[in-house]
Amino acid sequence: MNQETAMSKLRLRNVAKHFIAPRTGQLTTAVTDVNLDIETGEFVCIVGPSGCGKSTVLNLIAGLDTPTSGTIEANGAPIVAPGADRGVMFQDYALMPWMSVHDNIGFGLNYGTPGEGLTREQREKRIRHFVDLVRLNGSEKKYPHQLSGGMRQRVALARLLANGPDILLMDEPLGALDSQTRLILQVELLRIWGETAPREQRKTAIFITHDIEEAVFLGDRVVVMSTHPGRVKAIIPVDLPRPRSEHIRADPRFGQLSDEIWDLIRDEAYRAIDGTEAPAGPKATAVEKVE
Amino acid sequence: MTMNVTNHRVPEQGVSRAAGVDDPASSQRSEPDAAPALPTATKPGAIRRIVSTRAFIAVRSFAAFLALWYLLAAWVGNPIQLPSPLRVAAALISLGADGELFDHALISTTRLAISLVVAVLLAVPLGFFMGLSPKANAYLDPVVELLRPISGIAWIPLGLFIFGVGDVLPVFIMVYVAFFPLLLNTIAGVRHVDGKLVNAARTMGVGRRAMLRHVIVPAALPTVMVGFRLAFAGAWAAIIAAELIGSPSGLGFAIEWYRQLLMTPKVYGFIVVIGIVGYLCDLALRALQRWLTPWAEGMELA
Numbered sequence: 001m002n003q004e005t006a007m008s009k010l011r012l013r014n015v016a017k018h019f020i021a022p023r024t025g026q027l028t029t030a031v032t033d034v035n036l037d038i039e040t041g042e043f044v045c046i047v048g049p050s051g052c053g054k055s056t057v058l059n060l061i062a063g064l065d066t067p068t069s070g071t072i073e074a075n076g077a078p079i080v081a082p083g084a085d086r087g088v089m090f091q092d093y094a095l096m097p098w099m100s101v102h103d104n105i106g107f108g109l110n111y112g113t114p115g116e117g118l119t120r121e122q123r124e125k126r127i128r129h130f131v132d133l134v135r136l137n138g139s140e141k142k143y144p145h146q147l148s149g150g151m152r153q154r155v156a157l158a159r160l161l162a163n164g165p166d167i168l169l170m171d172e173p174l175g176a177l178d179s180q181t182r183l184i185l186q187v188e189l190l191r192i193w194g195e196t197a198p199r200e201q202r203k204t205a206i207f208i209t210h211d212i213e214e215a216v217f218l219g220d221r222v223v224v225m226s227t228h229p230g231r232v233k234a235i236i237p238v239d240l241p242r243p244r245s246e247h248i249r250a251d252p253r254f255g256q257l258s259d260e261i262w263d264l265i266r267d268e269a270y271r272a273i274d275g276t277e278a279p280a281g282p283k284a285t286a287v288e289k290v291e
Numbered sequence: 292m293t294m295n296v297t298n299h300r301v302p303e304q305g306v307s308r309a310a311g312v313d314d315p316a317s318s319q320r321s322e323p324d325a326a327p328a329l330p331t332a333t334k335p336g337a338i339r340r341i342v343s344t345r346a347f348i349a350v351r352s353f354a355a356f357l358a359l360w361y362l363l364a365a366w367v368g369n370p371i372q373l374p375s376p377l378r379v380a381a382a383l384i385s386l387g388a389d390g391e392l393f394d395h396a397l398i399s400t401t402r403l404a405i406s407l408v409v410a411v412l413l414a415v416p417l418g419f420f421m422g423l424s425p426k427a428n429a430y431l432d433p434v435v436e437l438l439r440p441i442s443g444i445a446w447i448p449l450g451l452f453i454f455g456v457g458d459v460l461p462v463f464i465m466v467y468v469a470f471f472p473l474l475l476n477t478i479a480g481v482r483h484v485d486g487k488l489v490n491a492a493r494t495m496g497v498g499r500r501a502m503l504r505h506v507i508v509p510a511a512l513p514t515v516m517v518g519f520r521l522a523f524a525g526a527w528a529a530i531i532a533a534e535l536i537g538s539p540s541g542l543g544f545a546i547e548w549y550r551q552l553l554m555t556p557k558v559y560g561f562i563v564v565i566g567i568v569g570y571l572c573d574l575a576l577r578a579l580q581r582w583l584t585p586w587a588e589g590m591e592l593a
Contacts, residue, residue: 064490087494088490088494094490097587098510107497107505111492111497112496143585
């Protein structure tokens, strides 16, 4: 156990975050008692109903926010500020609207620490490499407002990867896309993450989503969170083989895992809708199928 | 996405679609009610599009305005008070022919340009400073709020006393007038920079200087440009007042000069020129805005 935690890429210990409402002064607990160990090359998905503090956890790891109590360590060192070693992909992409695709992808390389010590040619080469990787050739000169949601998402992904981060933090990056684009980009994301490469060569990824099937499809483990206050309810290992294709959804094990996670969430999901309890009776498999 | 853009840019298309021209199902369903819509629907699309363009609408409204003016002038019957548009047009032509019109217009627009440059150099850096530093804002904001409601025109008598009659007074008044919208919009632009963009830059290890130059400045630029257009509008209104009293040249001076000579058509001629030059400058500024901040089109409406 000790040996294992010593190897952890990311370690969260008893992390809690409280917010104080500016006017009322009311204290709200966004998350509490979060303990999480994430290994190098692991793909961890976090699911949970809205308001469970998924994004808070991600912001804490990114260093955009500091925990009220508890510790967060990356590679054994405490996280105190944002850094390019932990790349973030934001929910609405956060692309610079005044920059072309090319310049957006090169933003960190040109103006941030990832480009330090690189010549102009080296940076250009790297930008071109990632333009190719996310298949945006021919769109380099376009601006974000001229792109479809799927293309913007690719730009954000290329920007994230071009900075060469050690850890990928993704906050519902596919949330705004239609379901078909989403399925395609899920496969693509796994390809880019390095699914076919040996585990040590893969990036470490944390992926927030509200879509259970997406979490099962992508993740090595799925962290299920619950609300009031935000807590880790369960951690489900996903024992599906890699590399995964779209067809893995037809695997009975895929359904079992999704169902298991849905059962962990459903009560709160129902309460979140209208405050009513989930219908009693057998497992809500019917609801699951519809979803 | 592309669909959305086209719909947004060419509203006429959306209208024709909504009228059920291309949609047999909807026109069948609403046949009894469709009668009033039919004449427009049978009109050739090209003519309808031209008739409904903004330019054509402007021409029509302008024609109505001139007709009203003509009738009013005929009713008043005193060309010293209200000459007819035809007399004003004749005065304009003669002013244009001897170059006087362009001389005065050029002097006024040069003063305007100088004032705007000075105002930008003063207000924009100060706006960034106040927008970025809450402390600076706390100290400076009361002074700004005290001075802001004072009309630029209130300073004209004092300016006359200090600067005398000449170029400096109108420039001073215009800088004063242009300063506040530029300052306040710059502060607002800096304060309302999307926090997500700043956070994104932070997670890419962007330092303070690069953050200012490559995130804050471009993100605030559209709002600054809105302030610039407001500054221009205020300055252009104020220059006439300043030149009426405190200048030996310029459009405002020319108005006062011809008023004293009771040459009313020329007075109206210069007033028309003020409107036209202002309109052309605003068009130029809009073009500048589109060129500088192409990503922020339609932002000023928000």
